[in-house]
Amino acid sequence: MDAQPLTGPHPLETEALWAGRAVCVAGAGISGQAAARVLAARGARVTLVDARDDEALRAKIALPGVTVRLGDGDTLPDGTELVVTSPGWRPDAPLLAAAASAGIEIIGEVELAWRLRGPDAAPWLAITGTDGKTTVVRMLACMLAAAGHRTIAVGNVGTPIVEAVAGDGTGPAEPYDVLAVELSSFQLHWSASVRPFAATVLNVAPDHIDWHGSLEAYAADKAKIFAPGTLAVVNVDDEWSRRLGERAELSVGFTLGSPRAGQLGLVEDLLVDRAFTADPVREAAELAELTDVRPYAPHNVANALAAAALARAFGVPAEAVRDGLHAFTPDPHRIELIATSRDIAYVNDSKATNPHAAAASLAAYRSIVWIAGGLLKGADVDDLVRSCADRLRGVVLMGRDRAQIATALARHAPNVPVVDVADTDTGAMDRVVAAATALARPGDTVLLAPVGASFDMFAGYPARGEAFAAAVRRLTGPR
Incomplete structure (x- = not known):
C-alpha cells in the first residue's frame, strides 16, 4: 500500500510574510523559546510572555531580537497579529481568550513548524494516543535509522518540531529524510493544517478531560492526526482508534490477534505484516519475534506493531523493523524491572x-502486589479494579486519592489485603515498599502502577519512580 507525502510550505506562509509581523509567543518553555528564536530569525517582531518570573527562568532565556515579558501571562501585547501558544495553555486562558475575541489566529508550535517547512521538507510519521506515544516514537526512530534513514524523534518527546524543521534560529535545519513525531492532544488542538505522511491513534481513554471539557472533545483533537491524504494506522483492538479511523481516506490496522489482509499482527510468536506486501491476501512478511520486544508486555507488543506499521508505510524493509527493536532502549519508569529478590520481582511503571x-501494566503479570495512588484527576477506577481483581495478592495505597481506590477494592476485591500508607514525607516510599514486600510471595511482582499523577507527593512521575527504585534497592541490596 502506498501513500504520498504532502510536501511544500503552508500556502499562506512565505519567508517574506514573517518580516515585521507582530507575533506573541505564549509560554516560555522549551517549545515556546524555540518558536520565538525561529520567528525572530525570520524578521518577526516577537514578544514572549509567561506568567512565571524567577531568576532560574530568566537565566535560561537568551533570545536576541525577542521582547521577553515575564510575570504577566494574561495581557495580549498591543498590535499582535498572530499568537503561537505553548501546548499546555488552556483555550480559556485570558490571553488566548482575548486573542480569539479579537479574531487573531492562534496556533501551536507544531502548526508553526508545519507552515515553516521548505519545499523539500521531510515527511512526518506521527503518533498520538493516551498511552504509549513516547515508546512508539522511539521504536519508530530506531526502525527508520536501521533502514539507513536520517531521522529524529521530535514533538512531545522533547525536541521541538520547529527546530527540526526550521533550525534553531542560528542556522538551517538538519537535512532529515523523515521525522518521527509524537503529538499530544494539546498540540493537536492548536494544529489546523498538519498533514502527516502516515499517522496513528494508538488508543483513547479518559485523560485531560479537565482541559478538553469532555472525552469526545479530547478524542476529536486526537482525530486531527488523521488528516486528508494521511495514511491512518488504526489500532483495531481499541474502540476509539477504530472509530476515528473510519473517517480516514486510507487506512491499515494493527492487532494483537491474527492479522487480516491490510493489517499487522501476531501469528504464534511472530510479528507479521499483511498490509505492506505485494499480495496482502496471500502473503505475510515476518517482521520480528515476540522476544525481540523489550520489555515484553502485551501493550508493548502493540506499541511495536504500531511503530512497525508506520515504518513499513514509509518503505522500511522487514529486517530493519527487527533491527530497530533490537536497537531500542526503553525509557525509564515504563514497566522497568528494578530488582528481583527472593523470587519477587519489583517493577517500576510510574508512568502509568x-x-x-x-x-495495561497490571495485565502483564499474573500475581501482583500493587502499589497505587496519587492524583486521579477525576478518573473512575472501578472498571480497572474489577478487571485486575483476580491478579492481586495485595495492594499498598499511597497519595491523596487513595481512598477512592480503597473504595473500589472493597467493592470488587473484598478479600484482597490492603495496606494504607498515609505518610507523605521523604521516607514514605520506603514504608510503601516494605509493606508491599511483606504481602508478596515467591513468584509475585511488586508493581508500581500508580493510576494517578504524582504531584501530590513528588515533582513528577520520574521522581516517584526514582524514589521507588531507591527504596527497592535499599531493601533488597545491590543487584
Whole structure:
C-alpha cells in the first residue's frame, strides 16, 4: 500500500510574510523559546510572555531580537497579529481568550513548524494516543535509522518540531529524510493544517478531560492526526482508534490477534505484516519475534506493531523493523524491572498515571502486589479494579486519592489485603515498599502502577519512580 507525502510550505506562509509581523509567543518553555528564536530569525517582531518570573527562568532565556515579558501571562501585547501558544495553555486562558475575541489566529508550535517547512521538507510519521506515544516514537526512530534513514524523534518527546524543521534560529535545519513525531492532544488542538505522511491513534481513554471539557472533545483533537491524504494506522483492538479511523481516506490496522489482509499482527510468536506486501491476501512478511520486544508486555507488543506499521508505510524493509527493536532502549519508569529478590520481582511503571495505562501494566503479570495512588484527576477506577481483581495478592495505597481506590477494592476485591500508607514525607516510599514486600510471595511482582499523577507527593512521575527504585534497592541490596 502506498501513500504520498504532502510536501511544500503552508500556502499562506512565505519567508517574506514573517518580516515585521507582530507575533506573541505564549509560554516560555522549551517549545515556546524555540518558536520565538525561529520567528525572530525570520524578521518577526516577537514578544514572549509567561506568567512565571524567577531568576532560574530568566537565566535560561537568551533570545536576541525577542521582547521577553515575564510575570504577566494574561495581557495580549498591543498590535499582535498572530499568537503561537505553548501546548499546555488552556483555550480559556485570558490571553488566548482575548486573542480569539479579537479574531487573531492562534496556533501551536507544531502548526508553526508545519507552515515553516521548505519545499523539500521531510515527511512526518506521527503518533498520538493516551498511552504509549513516547515508546512508539522511539521504536519508530530506531526502525527508520536501521533502514539507513536520517531521522529524529521530535514533538512531545522533547525536541521541538520547529527546530527540526526550521533550525534553531542560528542556522538551517538538519537535512532529515523523515521525522518521527509524537503529538499530544494539546498540540493537536492548536494544529489546523498538519498533514502527516502516515499517522496513528494508538488508543483513547479518559485523560485531560479537565482541559478538553469532555472525552469526545479530547478524542476529536486526537482525530486531527488523521488528516486528508494521511495514511491512518488504526489500532483495531481499541474502540476509539477504530472509530476515528473510519473517517480516514486510507487506512491499515494493527492487532494483537491474527492479522487480516491490510493489517499487522501476531501469528504464534511472530510479528507479521499483511498490509505492506505485494499480495496482502496471500502473503505475510515476518517482521520480528515476540522476544525481540523489550520489555515484553502485551501493550508493548502493540506499541511495536504500531511503530512497525508506520515504518513499513514509509518503505522500511522487514529486517530493519527487527533491527530497530533490537536497537531500542526503553525509557525509564515504563514497566522497568528494578530488582528481583527472593523470587519477587519489583517493577517500576510510574508512568502509568491513568486507568488505561495501569490496566495495561497490571495485565502483564499474573500475581501482583500493587502499589497505587496519587492524583486521579477525576478518573473512575472501578472498571480497572474489577478487571485486575483476580491478579492481586495485595495492594499498598499511597497519595491523596487513595481512598477512592480503597473504595473500589472493597467493592470488587473484598478479600484482597490492603495496606494504607498515609505518610507523605521523604521516607514514605520506603514504608510503601516494605509493606508491599511483606504481602508478596515467591513468584509475585511488586508493581508500581500508580493510576494517578504524582504531584501530590513528588515533582513528577520520574521522581516517584526514582524514589521507588531507591527504596527497592535499599531493601533488597545491590543487584
